[in-house]
Structure formats: C-alpha cells, structure tokens
Amino acid sequence: MTWLRLYITVEGQTERKFADNVLRPYLASFSVEVKTRVVLTNRKLGKRGGILDFEKIRNDLQRLMHEDYKSEARFTTMIDLYALPLEFPGWAEAQKKKLPTERVEILESALQKEMGDQRFLPYIQLHEFETLLYCDLVQLQQRISGTEAAFAKLSKEVEHLEPEEINEGRTTAPSKRIITHVPIYDRLKVRVGASAAAAIGLPILRFKCPHFDNWILRLEQLK
Structure with missing residues (x-):
C-alpha cells in the first residue's frame, strides 16, 4: 500500500x-x-x-x-x-x-x-485545544500538584456542557476557564496539556x- x-x-x-x-x-x-x-x-x-x-x-x-x-x-x-x-x-x-x-x-x-x-x-x-482536556479533567489535575479543589470547582462549573460546547468567550473559553481556576496552567500548558490529552486517549x-x-x-x- x-x-x-x-x-x-x-x-x-x-x-x-x-x-x-x-x-x-x-x-x-x-x-x-x-x-x-x-x-x-x-x-x-x-x-x-x-x-x-x-x-x-x-x-x-x-x-x-x-x-x-x-x-x-x-x-x-x-x-x-x-x-x-x-x-x-x-x-x-x-x-x-x-x-x-x-x-x-x-x-x-x-x-x-x-x-x-x-x-x-x-x-x-x-x-481550542483545551476542549479535549475537558473529556477528563482528572488527567490534567494529576499533572499540576495542589489543584484538586480548583479542578473540582471547574468540573462543577462545566458539568452541564459537553466539551465542544464550552464556548469562545474571553473569560469562558476552555483555556480561560482553566487559567481562572489554575493560573499556573498558562505557563505549563505545553508541558502538561498534550500529555494529559494523550493520557485521556x-x-x-x-x-x-x-x-x-x-x-x-x-x-x-x-x-
């Protein structure tokens, strides 16, 4: 072939x-x-x-x-x-x-x-790429220490939405929501984002x- x-x-x-x-x-x-x-x-x-x-x-x-x-x-x-x-x-x-x-x-x-x-x-x-991470936020949380409570709040915030429904607002886009709850993600996204998505599968x-x-x-x- x-x-x-x-x-x-x-x-x-x-x-x-x-x-x-x-x-x-x-x-x-x-x-x-x-x-x-x-x-x-x-x-x-x-x-x-x-x-x-x-x-x-x-x-x-x-x-x-x-x-x-x-x-x-x-x-x-x-x-x-x-x-x-x-x-x-x-x-x-x-x-x-x-x-x-x-x-x-x-x-x-x-x-x-x-x-x-x-x-x-x-x-x-x-x-955004981060949409994929909402398929299982636990995989991202496990890669950023001390963020269990923050990700629990984020999960509650989007529990009524499918990942691709999380919109493009300046404060409500997928990455913006993560950064609001876990500001350090803005500096770690390349390091942890792709590996978290890969772990989700x-x-x-x-x-x-x-x-x-x-x-x-x-x-x-x-x-």
Missing part, C-alpha cells in the same frame, strides 16, 4: 506535541505519515505560533503545498476557533449561525475553497468530541 504524507499545520507547540505523540503513531496504522509544523507567522524572523493574521497562515499553507506538490502529499490544520482573525474566509456568514458546529463547518468549507487544493483538508478545533476524545472525531475519521480515510 502506498503511504501518504500528511502535513498537519498547528497553531502552537501544545498542538504539535499532541499531533506528534498521539496522531502520528495512530495514523501510521492507516499508512499515513504525519509531519507536524507550527504555522509560520513571521517569515523574516522565523517566528511560529498563533493566528493573528489570516494572510500569514494562507501564505504559509500555500508555500507548503507548492513545495510538496506530489500526489501523495496531503495537508490539514489544527487551529482554534477561539480568536480567529475577523478576515478569516467565511467569517461574516458564520456569525449568522447560532450553533458553533454550524459556524465551524462554514469556516472550514470557506478555507477549503480559499486554498483551492483538493489535497487540503481543513480542521478548526471547537473552540483517542477513543474517549473522539466519543466526547464529535467534530474532532469527524476529523480523525476523515484522516483515516485519506486516499
């Missing part, structure tokens, strides 16, 4: 560690070789991470697709819905929809059209996060 090369362009180092440690070995069983990269945001300075300007991520993806033009190359993203730049394609139309799932589908479709390459499969995380992440599950399913079915 011919192997495919899948370039995953991610928003930051936490997502990159997750893709390297979880998605790469998993997708290898589907003959997909994962290559991870953090989005280039300043070419002159070689700076990577964060999406403050859509033009930068578009140019970065276009350069990558031009560099690997082979038919066995595939491309995807793992970027946050939270704090997407307003000039992101499909933004105005997406804001007319009430449900985040509808908004993210419009944005992904618009990004696919914008890039104009059938090898590209966009994915936008509802609403893909089966639970997929079961509790349908949009994430759909992305993984599509990656499994790449041809």
Whole structure:
C-alpha cells in the first residue's frame, strides 16, 4: 500500500506535541505519515505560533503545498476557533449561525475553497485545544500538584456542557476557564496539556468530541 504524507499545520507547540505523540503513531496504522509544523507567522524572523493574521497562515499553507506538490502529499490544520482573525474566509456568514458546529463547518468549507487544493483538508478545533482536556479533567489535575479543589470547582462549573460546547468567550473559553481556576496552567500548558490529552486517549476524545472525531475519521480515510 502506498503511504501518504500528511502535513498537519498547528497553531502552537501544545498542538504539535499532541499531533506528534498521539496522531502520528495512530495514523501510521492507516499508512499515513504525519509531519507536524507550527504555522509560520513571521517569515523574516522565523517566528511560529498563533493566528493573528489570516494572510500569514494562507501564505504559509500555500508555500507548503507548492513545495510538496506530489500526489501523495496531503495537508490539514489544527487551529482554534477561539480568536480567529475577523478576515478569516467565511467569517461574516458564520456569525449568522447560532450553533458553533454550524459556524465551524462554514469556516472550514470557506478555507477549503480559499486554498483551492483538493489535497487540503481543513480542521478548526471547537473552540481550542483545551476542549479535549475537558473529556477528563482528572488527567490534567494529576499533572499540576495542589489543584484538586480548583479542578473540582471547574468540573462543577462545566458539568452541564459537553466539551465542544464550552464556548469562545474571553473569560469562558476552555483555556480561560482553566487559567481562572489554575493560573499556573498558562505557563505549563505545553508541558502538561498534550500529555494529559494523550493520557485521556483517542477513543474517549473522539466519543466526547464529535467534530474532532469527524476529523480523525476523515484522516483515516485519506486516499
């Protein structure tokens, strides 16, 4: 069977560690070789991470697709819905929809059209990488000592919400809620975030996060 090369362009180092440690070995069983990269945001300075300007991520993806033009190359993203730049394609139309799932589908479709390459499969995380951690907050709590009470309060706060329903508000986004209760997470996220998600495991992440599950399913079915 011919192997495919899948370039995953991610928003930051936490997502990159997750893709390297979880998605790469998993997708290898589907003959997909994962290559991870953090989005280039300043070419002159070689700076990577964060999406403050859509033009930068578009140019970065276009350069990558031009560099690997082979038919066995595939491309995807793992970027946050939270704090997407307003000039992101499909933004105005997406804001007319009430449900985040509808908004993210419009944005992904618009990004696919914008890039104009059938090898590209966009994915936008509802609403941040930290969404995945809400599938089992105990795994994160165990990696940050002395936070049992704080995480108990956080768990109570979101007990009525599914992980992908935790929204994109400035104080209520997944990461913002964690930082409110456990401020040190802001400095530890790269160290503990990806390992906590890995410990939760893909089966639970997929079961509790349908949009994430759909992305993984599509990656499994790449041809």
